[in-house]
Amino acid sequence: MTAMKENYIARRLEANGVVQGVGFRPFVYQLANRYSIKGEIANTSSGVSLHIEGIKADIDQFCRDFSEKCPPLAHITDITIRPAPFEKCQEFLIAKSKGKQFRTTLISPDVAVCEDCLQELFDQDDRRYKYPFINCTNCGPRYTIIDDIPYDRPNTSMKHFNMCEMCQSEYNDPANRRFHAQPNACRSCGPYVTLYDSRKNRIETDDPIKQTGMLIKEGYILAIKGLGGYHLVVDAENDAAVRRLRERKHREEKPFAVMSYDLDHVKKYADVSSEEKALLFSFQRPIVLLKKKEPNPLSNEVAPKNRYFGVMLPYTPLHYILLNQDFCALVMTSGNISEEPIAIDNGEAFERLSGIADYYLVHNRDIYLRSDDSIVRMTAGSNRYIRRSRGYVPLPIFLKKTVPQVLACGAELKNTVCLTKEKNAFLSQHIGDLENLETYSFFKMTIEHMKRILDIDPVIVACDLHPDYLSTEYAKSLAGIQLIQVQHHHAHIVSCMAENRIDGPVIGLSFDGTGYGTDGNIWGGEVIIAEKNTFFRAAALSYVPMPGSATAIKEPWRMAVSYLYDAFGPAFDDLDIPMLKAMEQSKIETIIQMITKKINSPNTSSIGRLFDGVAAILGIRNNVNFEGQAAMELEMLAAEESADVYDYEWIEEDMFKVPTAPIIKGVVCDVEMGIEPAIISSKFHMTIIRLFSDLCGLIREKKGLSRVALSGGVFQNSLLLTGLKKILEDNQFKVFTHSCVPANDGGIALGQAIIAAANLTHS
Numbered sequence: 001m002t003a004m005k006e007n008y009i010a011r012r013l014e015a016n017g018v019v020q021g022v023g024f025r026p027f028v029y030q031l032a033n034r035y036s037i038k039g040e041i042a043n044t045s046s047g048v049s050l051h052i053e054g055i056k057a058d059i060d061q062f063c064r065d066f067s068e069k070c071p072p073l074a075h076i077t078d079i080t081i082r083p084a085p086f087e088k089c090q091e092f093l094i095a096k097s098k099g100k101q102f103r104t105t106l107i108s109p110d111v112a113v114c115e116d117c118l119q120e121l122f123d124q125d126d127r128r129y130k131y132p133f134i135n136c137t138n139c140g141p142r143y144t145i146i147d148d149i150p151y152d153r154p155n156t157s158m159k160h161f162n163m164c165e166m167c168q169s170e171y172n173d174p175a176n177r178r179f180h181a182q183p184n185a186c187r188s189c190g191p192y193v194t195l196y197d198s199r200k201n202r203i204e205t206d207d208p209i210k211q212t213g214m215l216i217k218e219g220y221i222l223a224i225k226g227l228g229g230y231h232l233v234v235d236a237e238n239d240a241a242v243r244r245l246r247e248r249k250h251r252e253e254k255p256f257a258v259m260s261y262d263l264d265h266v267k268k269y270a271d272v273s274s275e276e277k278a279l280l281f282s283f284q285r286p287i288v289l290l291k292k293k294e295p296n297p298l299s300n301e302v303a304p305k306n307r308y309f310g311v312m313l314p315y316t317p318l319h320y321i322l323l324n325q326d327f328c329a330l331v332m333t334s335g336n337i338s339e340e341p342i343a344i345d346n347g348e349a350f351e352r353l354s355g356i357a358d359y360y361l362v363h364n365r366d367i368y369l370r371s372d373d374s375i376v377r378m379t380a381g382s383n384r385y386i387r388r389s390r391g392y393v394p395l396p397i398f399l400k401k402t403v404p405q406v407l408a409c410g411a412e413l414k415n416t417v418c419l420t421k422e423k424n425a426f427l428s429q430h431i432g433d434l435e436n437l438e439t440y441s442f443f444k445m446t447i448e449h450m451k452r453i454l455d456i457d458p459v460i461v462a463c464d465l466h467p468d469y470l471s472t473e474y475a476k477s478l479a480g481i482q483l484i485q486v487q488h489h490h491a492h493i494v495s496c497m498a499e500n501r502i503d504g505p506v507i508g509l510s511f512d513g514t515g516y517g518t519d520g521n522i523w524g525g526e527v528i529i530a531e532k533n534t535f536f537r538a539a540a541l542s543y544v545p546m547p548g549s550a551t552a553i554k555e556p557w558r559m560a561v562s563y564l565y566d567a568f569g570p571a572f573d574d575l576d577i578p579m580l581k582a583m584e585q586s587k588i589e590t591i592i593q594m595i596t597k598k599i600n601s602p603n604t605s606s607i608g609r610l611f612d613g614v615a616a617i618l619g620i621r622n623n624v625n626f627e628g629q630a631a632m633e634l635e636m637l638a639a640e641e642s643a644d645v646y647d648y649e650w651i652e653e654d655m656f657k658v659p660t661a662p663i664i665k666g667v668v669c670d671v672e673m674g675i676e677p678a679i680i681s682s683k684f685h686m687t688i689i690r691l692f693s694d695l696c697g698l699i700r701e702k703k704g705l706s707r708v709a710l711s712g713g714v715f716q717n718s719l720l721l722t723g724l725k726k727i728l729e730d731n732q733f734k735v736f737t738h739s740c741v742p743a744n745d746g747g748i749a750l751g752q753a754i755i756a757a758a759n760l761t762h763s
Helices: 002-007 024-034 056-068 115-121 165-172 208-217 239-249 274-281 317-323 346-352 437-454 470-477 488-499 556-574 578-582 585-596 607-617 629-637 661-672 677-703 718-730 745-762
Strands: 008-020 038-044 047-055 075-083 092-094 193-197 222-225 230-235 257-259 287-291 308-312 330-334 359-363 375-379 382-387 397-403 406-408 418-427 460-464 482-486 506-516 522-530 535-541 656-658 707-711 734-736
Touching: 008 038, 008 056, 024 038, 024 047, 024 056, 024 092, 047 056, 056 075, 115 317, 193 208, 208 222, 208 230, 208 317, 208 359, 222 346, 230 239, 239 330, 274 287, 274 375, 346 359, 375 718, 382 745, 397 488, 397 745, 406 745, 418 437, 418 745, 437 470, 460 470, 460 745, 470 482, 482 488, 482 745, 488 506, 488 522, 488 535, 488 707, 488 745, 506 607, 506 677, 522 607, 522 677, 535 677, 556 578, 556 585, 556 607, 556 661, 607 629, 607 661, 607 677, 629 677, 629 718, 656 677, 661 677, 677 718, 707 718, 718 734
Parallel strands: 038 092, 222 359, 257 308, 287 375, 406 460, 460 482, 506 707, 535 656, 707 734
Antiparallel strands: 008 047, 008 075, 038 047, 193 359, 222 230, 230 330, 257 330, 287 308, 375 382, 397 418, 406 418, 506 522, 522 535
16 A cells, blocks of 8 residues: 555646647546546646646656647647645546736647548538538637637637537537637537628628629629638639739739649649648648649639749638639639738728729628738748748747847838747738838737737847838837847848757858848848858948839839949940830930939849849849849749859959949840840859859858858749759758748848847847
8 A cells, every 4th residue: 555655646747838729638638537647737828737646657658648649739848847745636627727927828820620620511410511610629710819818718709709508518528629629619609601792781692602602603803701811812714803803902913822622623723742732731721832734724814924823722611611612723812902911800801892802701700810821832842931921820930049038020021020038939920011001000019919918028129220111110119128220131141040040150141132231222132241149241242223212123124224334334225135225215314314423323232133133134024013023033934954154253352242244244145146035044043053152162261161041032032042052062061041931021020039139148
C-alpha cells in the first residue's frame, strides 16, 4: 500500500501556444481517461492549465502524449511541469476558463472546413445538410470573429446566437468534436444567409445559395459575404461578366483570383505540381499562383498578359455549396473598390459596393476583423508569400531571442503592422495601401484590436523614415512612447534575418521600387552590410532622375526617357527604337526639361524603376494600371533562360556605384537590331543576376562575409530570385530568403520591430 502511495503523484502543467479553439481540451480529456488520470484542465489567458493526479508511469506517458500527439491545429510553444499538492480528485473535468492579469495565449487563424464537416454537409440524413455555417473544433472561423480572450463564445461574434438543445449538448460533451467549438450552430439556432437585390429588396427563395448560383450563370455580379469579408463573384468562363466586373470595380488589368470546387476542375485550366497541390489543400486555403494551360476555358479577362492564374479551393461550407452547381471556376475578388479595404458589414457592403454588385448574398454572423485571402507562389524550391493574411494570421513569427514589446507601423504600400512580445512577432493581416481614409481607419483599428487580444502594451513604436507616410504620421502622434524611425531597406533585410533566426552581419540585397534613403533620395537597388541595429551601403545603382516623382511609377515611359538620356545624352532622340517614334515629341521634351532643370525629378537608385524603364523601351508598357505591372509583364515575356548578358560595370568610391548606362545601351542596341523582346528580357534578367553576384563576390573579398539575404518586392520576380539564389549558392554563398513573410512591403514591419528592439537594447 505504501508503494502504491509513492507511485501516485500530482502535477501541475502549464502550456502556452495555439491551444484554444483547436480541440485541445477534449483531446486532453480523452487522453486523461485513457490513462485513468484524475484532475482538471482550464483555458487561461496564457494558454491552458492542468492539475493531474495518477500513477507515475501513467502520468509520464500522459505528459509525453500531451506534447507529441496534440490536435493538428494546435501548436505548443512551451510546457512547464511541476509537482503539485494532492486534491483527491475523483474524475477528470474540463473547468471554466480562468482569466489572469497576463494574457499570452496564441490565437488560431481562420481555417478551412474539415473533411468530417464536409461529409456531413452533403449527407442528406444529417441535420446540418447544406447548412452553410457548419464547423467543429478542427475548422471554421477564429481570428475574424474574436473580440477578446480567452477564446470563449461570449468573446466572439457568436455571442448573439443561443444554441439549441442539440447544439448545446454537442458543445458540452468532451467526447464530441464540437466540444467548445465556439462557432457551433445549426439551421435552428445559428446564422443564416439571405439574398437581396441591389436596392436592398429581399429575394424570396427557399434556397438563397442555389438562387445565387443561377444568377451567376445568368451573368450577374454577386457580392457574397464570406469568412473575412465580401467577395465580388462572377462566372470565370463568362467573358462579358468578367469584363463588366473590371469596369465597375475600376480594376483594368490586375489579375482576378478564381475558386474551383476541386482539383479536377482546376486542372482544366492550370498545371498543378505536387507542392502546389499541397498548398491548395492546406487548411489555410491560400490563393496559389498556378501556370496557365493553353488553351483554357476561362475568360482572357481573368488574368490578361499573365502566365499564371491565382487559384484557391473552397474554404467555407457556403463556397462548397455554391460551387457544387457545375461551375468550372468562379472569379472571387475582394469586395471593394480598388485601393479600398474589403467590406465586412452588411450595411457597408450595400453602400460601398453599390454600382458594382447586382445582388448580395449576406449573412448575419458579424466579422470583427476583415482578412483578405492570402496569396502564395512556389518559387526557388519554397513557398513564397505575396500576401500573408487569412489562414496564417495571427500565428506569430517565432524569434531567436526575447524582445521588448514593440509596435511597428509598416510601410505605405501593402501595409501590415507588427507587434512583438517575448519571442513572438505578430504580423497583422494585409491592411493595404495607406492612401485613403478607409484604409487608414482599418490600420488604426487593427492595431487596437491586436493590442487587446494579444495583451501587448508597446514600449517602442517603429516606423519608416519617409516623413509623408500615414504610418509614420501615426507613429509620431503617439504620446509617451519611444519612437524609432527605420530605413526602409535595412528593415527589408532584417525581416529576412529575423524569420531565418540569424544575426548579422550579412550582405543584404534589398531590391524594390521605392524607399526613402538616409540621404533624402529614393533608394531601391541596394547592397547593404546589415546587422540588426545598424547598416551601411556597400553598393547601389547610380542615381537617375525620376521625372514627375510618383507619376513616373504610373507612367514607365518617363523612366525610359530618363535612362535613355542618362545613357546617350541629348542625342538619345535620334535612336531608332519604336518606343520613341510612338511618343509625342512635346512630351519627351517636357521630360528632358524636368530632368535638366531638376523640376520634380528626385534621384532614384531603384531597380524596380530600372525594370519599368526597360519594359517601356521594349514597348511592353508605357502606362500601368497597378503597381509593378510593367516589371511583371517584362518577367512574363522573358524566354526561359539566357547565357548572354549585357555589359555592366561599377565604380569604386566610398562604395560600389553601378551605372545603368552600359545595360541600357545594350538593350537599345538589341532593339535596333530587331532582337525579339523575349530574348532581350531574358538577357536583361541574367545581366542583373550576374552583376549582383559579382558584387557579392567583391564584398566577400573585402569584408569576409559569405552570407547573403535577399529581400524587397523585386524578389517576387521568380526568374530573378531563382537565378540569383542559384548562382550565389554555386559560388559558395549561404543564401537566406523569405518563406515566412512576404519579400515585399507586407513583411517590412517585422524588420522595423526587430531593428527598434535592437536599438533599444544598444541604447
